[in-house]
Structures are given as C-alpha cells and as structure tokens.
Amino acid sequence: MSVFRIYVEKKPEFAVEARSVLSDVQTALRLNVTDIRIFHRYDADHLTAEAFQRAVPTVFSEPAVDHTYTELPALEEGQRTFATEYLPGQFDQRADSCEQCIQILLQGERCRVRTADVYVVTGNLTDAEFDRLKKYLINPVERREASPELPETLDTNYTIPTTVETLTGFISLSEDELKQFIADYGLAMDLGDIQFCQKYFRDTEHRDPTITEVRMIDTYWSDHCRHTTFLTQISDVDIPTDYIRETYDAYCTVRQELGRGEKPMTLMDLATIAAKKLKADGKLNDLDESEEINACSVKIKVDIDGKEEDWILMFKNETHNHPTEIEPFGGAATCLGGAIRDPLSGRSYVYQAMRVTGAANPLVPVEDTIAGKLPQRKITVGAANGYSSYGNQIGLATGHVAEVYHPGYMAKRMEIGAVLGAAPASNIRREAPVPGDIVILLGGKTGRDGCGGATGSSKSHTVESLGHCGAEVQKGNAPEERKLQRLFRNPTVTQMIKRCNDFGAGGVSVAIGELAPGLKINLDKVPKKYAGLDGTEIAISESQERMAVVIDPKDREQFLKYAAEENLEATEVAVVTEDPRLVLSWRGKEIVNISRAFLDTNGAHQENDVFVEIPKAEDTPLKRSGDIADVKEKWLSTLSDLNACSQKGLVEMFDSSIGAASVLMPYGGKYQLTETQAMVAKVPVPDGKTNTVTMMSYGFDPYVSSWSPYHGAVYAVTESLSRIVAVGGDYSKVRFTFQEYFRRMTEDPHRWSQPFAALLGAYDAQMGYGLPSIGGKDSMSGTFNHIDVPPTLVSFAVDVAKLKDVVSPELKNTGDKLVWIHLPVDAHLLPEYEGVMETYRKLHEDMQNGRVKAAYVVDRQGIAAAVSKMAFGNALGVTIEHNVDERDLFTPYIADLICEVPAEKVGELASTYTVIGAVTDKPVLSYKDTEITIREAVSAWNKPLEKVFKTVSGAELPEVDALNVAAADENGIVADSCYQAKSIHVCSHKLAQPTVFIPVFPGTNCEYDSTRAFERAGAKVITQVFSNLSAEDIRGSVDAFEKAINQAQIIMFPGGFSAGDEPDGSAKFFATAFQNAKIKEAVTKLLNERDGLALGICNGFQALIKLGLVPYGEILGQTEDSPTLTFNTIGRHISKMVYTKVVSNKSPWLQKAQLGGVYCNPASHGEGRFVANDEWLAKLFANGQVATQYVTPDGQLSVDEEWNVNGSYMNIEGITSPDGRILGKMAHSERRGDGVAVNIYGEQDIKIFESGVEYFK
Secondary structure, three states, rough: OEEEEEEEEEEHHOOHHHHHHHHHHHHHHHHOOOEEEEEEEEEEEEOHHHHHHHHOOOOHHHOOOOOEOOOOOOOOOEEEEEEEEOOOOOOOHHHHHHHHHHHHHHHOOEEEEEEEEEEEEEEEEOHHHHHHHHHHOOOOOOOOEEEOOOOOOOOOOOOOOOOOOOOHHHOOOOOOHHHHHHHHOOOOOHHHHHHHHHHHHHHHHOOOEEHHHHHHHHOOOOOHHHHHOOOEEEEEEOOOOOHHHHHHHHHHEEEHHHHHOOOOHHHHHHHHHHHHHHHHOOOOOOOOOOOOOOOOOEEEEEEEOEEEEEEEEEEEEEOHHHHHOOOOOHHHHHHHHHHHHHHOOOEEEEEEEEEEEEEEOOOHHHHHHHOOOOOOOOHHHHHHHHHHHHHHOOOOEEEEEEEOOOHHOOOOOEEEEEEEEEEHHHOOOOOOOOOHHHHHHHHEEOOOOOHHHHHHHHOOEEEHHHOOHHHHHHOOOOHHHHHHHHOOOOHHHHHOOOEEOOOOOOOHHHOOOOOOOOOOEEEEHOOEEEEEEEEEEEEEHOOEEEEEEOOOOHHHHHHHHHHHHHHOOOOEEEEEOOOOOEEEEEOOOOEEEEEEEHHOOOOOOOOOEEEEOOOOHHOOOOOOOOOOHHHHHHHHHHHOOOOOOOHHHOOOOOOOOOOOOOOOOEEOOOOOOOEEEEEEEEEOOOOOOOOOEEEEEEOOHHHHHHHHHHHHHHHHHHHHHHOOOOOOOHHHHHHEEEEOOOOOOOOOOOHHHHHHHHHHHHHHHHHHHHOEEEEEEOOOEEEEEEOOOOOOOOOOOEEEEEEHOOOOOOOOOOEEEEEEEEOOEEEEEEHHHHHHHHHHHHHHHHHOOOOOOEEEOOOOOHHHHHHHHHHHHOOOOOEEOOOOOEEEEEEOOOOEEEEOOOHHHHHOOOOEEEEEEEEEOEEEEEOOOOEEEEHHHHHHOOOOOOOOOOOOOOOOOOOEEEEEEEEOOOOOEEEEEEEEEEOOOOOOOOOOEEEEEEEEOOOOEEEEEEEEHHHHOOEEEEEEEEOOOOHHHHHHHHHHHHHHHHHOOOEEEEOOOOHHOOOOOOOOHHHHHOOOHHHHHHHHHHHHHOEEEEEEOHHHHHHHHHOOHHHHHOOOOOEEEEEEEOOOOOOOOOOEEEEEOOOOOOOHHHOOOOOOOOOEEEEEOOOOEEOOOOOHHHHHHHHEEEEEEOOOOOOOOOOOOOOOOOOOOHHEEEEEEOOOOEEEEOOOOOOOOOOOOOOOOOOOOOOOHHHHHHOOO
C-alpha cells in the first residue's frame, strides 16, 4: 500500500512558531539567520488516496491559516534545509491525534501516520554554524535528523524476540568480573548489591538469574525506589557546632523515647522521626494511615450545602530532575503526570498543582554551555512548556509557579511538582488483597519509553548522558490520564478497588509487584504500543498513564464495563497468589521467580560516617544590609534580581482557573501584577456548594541553604508557614511534606554534611513548631562531573480553612497603613519558635477580626521588594516613613510579614508591629527624597526574564476603533459602540427544563465546570464520552451522540484540548466527529426543527468555527476565506483574567448580560486569536454577530496585549451565528463561583447559562 505525503506551512501572517524559533535562534545563537520557515510533514499509509485527500483540509491543515504542498518549494540562494523526527519508540502526540481523527472521519480501522518538522533556513551560515543551529534545535535524547526521502512503507521491521537471556555463569563471577558486569550492563547498583544478589541466586535459588531478574532487581533497589542513600546506616557523627549538636542530641533522645535506639540511624529515620514523636504525643490525630502509600493523607471535614462530611485530603511532591535535564519537555510533563497519579491512585480527585523549579541563569549565552549539557535557556523554556502542556491538557489548575535561580543548578535542574487531591472518605476502600484476587491494568499501552527511568534518575549525570539516555525519558499523554481521573471520580468504581498503584518507577515489575506479597503476572497480556518488545522491556518500561488495581474476581465484568464507558483500555494481567513470590511469565515461560523476602531486603547493607561542616558566621546571607549609597539604584536593582524579578511570562503559561475553584489567581489586583505566595482552592465537591478551602505554600532559599543547610531547612519550614499565615491560614493546623535534593553521596563523611544538617534543621523546626512533615521525596543524584546542586530542602506547607479566612496580598485602599511584623530570632540567627508561634497566633486573630486587608511575606530580597509587589497589582503608591532605616528595607528578614491595616485599626492590632508606611493614591514608591514611579519599578521588575519568558510578542497590530459601522438591516441599530437588536429570536418550543448535551472527547477537560454552570442555571445535563478504542466503538459512539442530541435542546461544546489540540490546530477531533452524517443531521434538526441553541467556549468555540456553526449558523466546514481562531501572537499558552465588553444584544445567550457591560473571566488558551478578512469583519459587526470584545478594565478598546491577550483582530472575543442562537467565545464564563478569583476586580458573571435556560421558558 502506498505512503502519502503532505507538507503544511502556516501562512506568513500566522507563522507564530516559525517567528518564535527565528527569534530564539537569533537571541540564543547570535547567528546571521534572517528567516526560518517550518513545514510540518505528514506521511500516512493504510488508507486510500481518496481518504488521504479528505484528511488534508480537515485533519492535516486548516484552509484559513495553512498552505499545503505535495512537494517542498525549491530552495533559493542562501537557503538550507533539514528535517527532524522523533526517535523510534517515542510517543508522538501529533501523529497519534492524526490517526484518531482520520479513524473517526473514515469510521474504519486506524491508519498510520508519521510526522516530521522541516526547517528552511535563510542566512549567511558556514557549515559549522549550520551544524550549531541543528544541534540547538535537535535534542538527541528525543529526536533525530529525518531523511527527506518518501519511504515505501511505514512498516517497522521488528525483530520479534522469543526468549530472554539467562546469565550463565553469573553465580560464579569473581569480584572484578562483577565490577565489569555492572559497567557492561549499565546497572545502578553497586558492588555490595550485586554480590548480595549473586549470593541469593547461588545459595537460595541455586541457579543463574535471567537478565530480566537482574534488571528488575536493579530497579527495585535503585536509589529512586528504595531510597538507598536515605536508608544507609550512619555509624559515627561528628558535629563541631554547638547548637546543631544540641539538635542532634535531642534527636538521639527521642529515638530512645520511641524505642528506636536499636534500629539503624539513617537519613530516613531523621526525616520521619518528628512525625512519629508528634504522633506519640497525640498531635497527629488527623493522619489517615493505611498499608497503601499513595500520598500524604489527612482526614478533614468539608461543608457541603451547610452539612459537614468526612473527606480525605491527599498531597504529594514529585521530582523529575534527571529526565528534565536531558529532555526538558517530556521530563517536566511526566513530572506532573507522576505527581498526579500518586494521589489519584489513592482514589482522590487531583484539583490543584504547584510547580517549584531550580535553574542556573537562563540568560547565559548558548556558547557558554558546558559540554554534555543542553543550554540553560533551552532546559528552562522546554521544561515550562512540558509541565504546562500536561497540566493544561489534563485540566489541572496550577495555582503557583516559581523558578529559583542558583548557579549550582547547572549540575542538574530541579523540577518539582506538588499536587493536592481530595475525595469523600466513603469513596475509598482499602483492603489487603487475598489469593485469587485479580489485577487489572488500566490506561496507556507499554513501549520502550521510560525503560531504566528509575535507575537513570539514580545515577549521577555525565557528559555522555545526553547521548544514551533517550529510552529513560517517558512521553506524557495527558488525555489518557484524564480518562483515569474521570473513572476514579465514580464512587461505584473506587469502592470496587481494594488496592491501587500507579505506574511510576519500575513499570509492571514494581507497580504490580508491590500490590501483594505473592503475584503471578502474565506479561503476554500487557497491552503494547508496538511489536518487538521483549519480556524485560515489558517488565520494566515506565510508559506513562497506567494504573494497576486489585479487585475481587466477581467485580471483573462490572469494572471493565465502567472502564469502557470512559474510553479506557482495561486488561486483566495478574492474579494474587498464596506463595509470597513475584513470578513473571512471558511467552509461556517464567522469566522472573523471586522471593518477596529477598526483594524486600532492598539490597546490601550500607554504612557511612557523617561530619557536619561548620557554617561560617561571617559568610551568612542573613546579615543586615550595609549602608545604602543610592536608595533608588538599590531598590531597582533588587527588583531586577533574577530571584526577585517578574516571572509573569512563565506563570501565565499554566492554566490557573480550570475547576472554577481557584480562590486566588497567581497575580492579583486590577492590573494582575501582585504575585500571590500561596495557592488557595475550594475543595472539589462534585455537587453542592462548599466554603472549605485548602492552602499550599512552599519555602526555600538556595543561598541560605548553601551557606548553612541547617539554617536553610529551618527557614524553608518557617517561610512556608508564614506564607500560609499571610493568606489567612491557621499555622497550628499545617502539615508539611519535604523535598530533599542533594549532591551525590560518596564514602567521604564531609559529603554527607549537607543532607544530615538540613534534616536536623527540619527536625528542629518540626519539633519547635509542633507540626509534622508527613511525607516527602528525596533525590540524591544532583551531581554533574565536579559540579553539585545547592543543598536543597524545600518545605511544602498545607492547611485547611474557610473562604471567609482568605486574605490576598495586593494593596487595596489609600490611607491604609503598612505594618512590619518581625519574627524574633536568636543569637544564631534562627527563629525563636515560641515567639514566632505567638506572632502567628496574634496575626491570625487580627485577620479573623478584619484588621488586616493584605499581607505579604518578606524573602531574602527584603522589605522594599515586598512592598513594591504589594503595590503593583492596583498601581497604588506607598510612602515609607522617614524613621525607617534604609538598611532595613534591603535586609533579608526572611519570613517576616508586611501587612496593610486600615489607619483606624492599627491601635487595635493584637500583633507586635512597626508602622513603616502608608498607601497613597499617587502611583509612586516614596522614601525620604527618593521617588520611583510604579511604572518605572514595574519596568525594572519585568525586564530581566522578558527574553526568556515573553509578556509582549512585538507583533504589530492595527489600531482598533470603536464600532462605527451601520447595522445591516432594520432589525438593529448601532449606538454607543454597541449593536442593539430591536427583536431577539424567540423560542417556539417552550419547556420548563431544557436538556443540555455536553460531548466529552479525548482531551476535553471543562465538562465538569460546564455541567455545574448549566445545572446551577436550572438545566438538565447529559454528558457522553466519545469512545474510539476501535472502529466498533466509534460507530457505537456516533449512535449514542445522535440519540443524546435528539433528546437535547442545547449543545454545549466544552473547553479542553481535543486530542491534545493536534495536529497543529485546535478542536479538530471535535470538528471531525460532528461532520459525521448522522451527528450532523441531529444537530441540524436541533437547531432548525426544535429552535435549539448551541454554545462553545474556548476549545468549543474553536470547534464551532471549524464546523461553520459560527459564523454561518450551519455545519459547512471552512474555506480559505472563513474567519477562524489561530495561535496567540505571543506564541504560547496564555492563562489570565480578561475583561470583555458585551457589544451586541442579538443573542439569546446574552439577554441577562448588560449591553455595554464589562465582565471579567478567565482566559486559558494557546489558539484564541480571532482572525478574519476586512469583508468578514465588516459583515460580522453590521449583523450584530460580534458579541464581545476584549477591553481594558474601564471598557476601552486597546491593542495592548495586556488586554487583547491573543492579538485578535478588532479585539473580537466572541461571535454568534446570524440569528444569535449559536454563541462561541474564548473566555471561560463557566469558571465562576462564590469565592473564586477573589484577588481579581470586576463582575465575573455574564449569566450566559441562565440566559440560555430562560430562552426556553
């Protein structure tokens, strides 16, 4: 069968990606390149020529924004070309989405698609420079240069393996031969481990092992899985510093009190003993304990419609440092995917995420990159793209994003994802599996990606890592994990699950192997991405988006039925056995048969001594600032520091509003410029209203930790606590989880100083505050050659509160006073715990009594930076009192608080405070004779990272004028820049309660929010998942959709990323399905015969446009001249609140909105730029079809990307069909609710859902 090829290039005005790559190459490589064109190449087979041609304008391209070519244009003088493609075995979401869309289009079996990117580079380049450019654009861990030739077939000739190797002679290898064996096989275990392994097989099993057994043991015993370093016995401890020694002595005393004196002293013991002690003292009664270790779990009470229910709150932090270092996009994406799966496997719904990362300076020129490394800029940007892509697709609100800069992270990046999940306690069943129980594998298929991820993460990084680590990095498939989330939100399903484990490190062998002591796993039943995998690869592959559950065999059929309803593959792969052995069979033969007792030894016993180095007092970064020669220069340079400057261009890449539960947006105030320091969200109750919120913050400073890991940990804990208190939390209810990240340990006792000192500091803080860390994650391989990461202990603090408690950090009213609340410290510059807790108690009392309007926690940058950031959000001024010492403005008073207090309430404060200034209406920061305008300060704050994370695209947009066209007919008039219809379409089919149909496709993620919005407005809602696992499933889904549409009066196309918004364009999956003849006819009848309505928001608007439902009012598809939505001018995802003005009342959807009214809603999209030719623009305005436009908070039209966030022509945000019954808009009007986005100013309820329901009454 033939292979068909097409090249697709964005038209010049829409070539955002090509312009972005050109800018990146010019900035980073400083090459003489004048132009870059990008052609997306698609090869397809297993389909007819006719079918391929049908797919060209619907799947592979969009006529309005793309050019297509069967051959590449001939190269001109000064042009060179090359192509890149994914390595074999890497998941290609673009190709996968093409295959899914074409299968729906044809309703047959899946074809095959391969993709490549072709670059045509114009410029005066030498061969060496061209090679540099290619090297910059091709990461060998995931991609390779592609051949320009058209292949004869897309078949891959896999060598089908039939056996796995038995390592004949292994049990008789000498010590030197074992050392060579470790090197030859690239194992993570050390000599002691391999000797221990050899002894087991020689003396207990009396046979040589298979390669599968050795690889699996290497995974089980890797530092990533068994925490080798953290479980190494500490033999002798030398601590010359008195106050650190006192903490160590206190720890030893507690060990004796708890009866642990005979147990080995380890870093793990030190990390967990505070929680054990506090539990013994009765201070940990909310801990939810079980044999399952999915995530930190606490019991909480959640009010729902005024009634309290028992819930479980889960939280977890995860790192993917090594994978992100070598393949930033995939590593960071799967960091979040892995973090989500932990609480998800605990059967909780994950609803908010935090991202904390560590990088070296991303502004360093590419030519200064260390050999064997990717450029810091490429790592930083690629990782942000990966994490945000995954979170945005799966539909997880990322409430806080922060990147910490320190030169030590040149050794290896830090990539942390922390998540919160919750579920009713009644949803979670936990029982020990019994013999005969079965194991179901859910979700994604198994491939080579991720083979050796656990062991790779446990190795130190070297120059060679980039060249041979490709298989270790997994590729994320967020739509697949979204299906798991939906399935696990069904209590009928979760109550069948006895035990569950996610597929993290180690794949099948570990994820299934940990579920019960005795298991027989049939590897032949494990679904595979492609042929050619041997038993070892199937056993240890860490392919993503998989879950293993233990259920009673009697529940098998019902469980599989529910999985199928969610379009999830589910396969029985194992059975629980009486005999406590792990047995894996492949091709009818046992390739693993090992005793559980041996596996659980975690390998050879390890011991080491520790010498804790003395922090030099004179080097402390905590000392008071010296004299300030020029206050203004110091103030502006502080705001320009990499660790103080704006990260808005980074933060806005992450969807922060999905779920309609984010109480605080990442940036607040009228101008969205005051950054929040903690994330707050309402608990995700599926039905009803709640006032219960969760709070999460982090604390860490790499410079303090580098000077003294002990101080660094104490201040990390304290800073995370202060940040919870600052948003209105009660410090006494906080629970912690820690992230430890240190250089690789050797036998040198001095190298153990950092983790030991840091954990002693964390122990001291936990005991001092009486608050435990109930979980954590250690990563002990932060070394590259001779460079080490800074000693890192990040503290994550979690609290539960009520909506009424929440305080946001932006300054609110002129005339208010600014007060400084200083935390007491001792002679060693350490917090005095009792005094700090008393300060927290009093401040919480002040907040509860309404005396504090805003609060912000000081970091190492000092009070000046804190006050500035508080002022930015509402562009209010601050006058600092003359009696404030300028040195105090720049001293690192870490964890101190600055509060805004009404002048008349200052005297009522319970807190001990110093008044340091006042809020003014003049947008100026003023101190003595120094004046800095807010504009000047914001400019200095914005500038440093602008070249890395843009907030301004530089695209030239035409000036936009107020509406000045005449109405197209006598039904409307144009007045005050608005279209006023004289009559609105009236429904001829009245009924008391309309039914809304909401389709759910792979990648849809706004169905819950949309359902709640319609149900709140009084409608009945049907949601239906489109299943496409097979051609038969597709036909069944078409019939189900047709039936649901025939029962409905409204179709709602929800937001999300249908099929990952691939291939290279949004909502193609949606549009392809609704082009089906049966579905198309049902939609036509709903609109034309039943006078129905249709609504599309974000991805749903994109679907309406691609179908032609807007602006035409019927399913027509698109032509070259059709209006459409394309990539934002800035070339990235944008998530922020936008202001939109209602400029037409023609639509029934807008009858409860105020004509000319300004509404504030979240936008979150990568392709929201509305584009149309002049003829269409005039027609839409004249017909009153332009429903809403982007405006300033004051309702003024502006081309500034601050307000017209995606560069839409004429600022158009929403349009309708000719009669107004179909509305498409980009901003998420469904993401509103009581207590949502409280730090944003403006009316959030445009009432479109209420208007839509009212239309039928």
